[in-house]
Amino acid sequence: MHTHANARLTQRGRLRLVSQHLNHHRSLAELAAEAGISLRCAYKWLARYRSG
Template sequence: MHSHPNARLTQKGRLRLVSQHLEQGRSLRELATENGISLRCAYRWLARYRSGGPVGFPRF
């Protein structure tokens, strides 16, 4: 899978972050900090997952 040069996480990493939030109940703020992304970005990925499932994460 290709990722753009500034991406902090790959598609798998984004899915893992969202899964940890939904399945383990971890806070998005905590996960965002651990992964070096903004809280806004984490919410964006969560919204994409909710609207399209794993397919909602585009590949770059």
């Protein structure tokens, strides 16, 4: 998969963010801040994960 040159997260990073939220019950806002992305973006990746 090609990742945009300015992308903050790779596919692995997005999966880590979602799994930390779902499996370890960490706040999505906290994870987004750690990753350097907006909360809106974090919710976008979570929704995409859930949709398959």
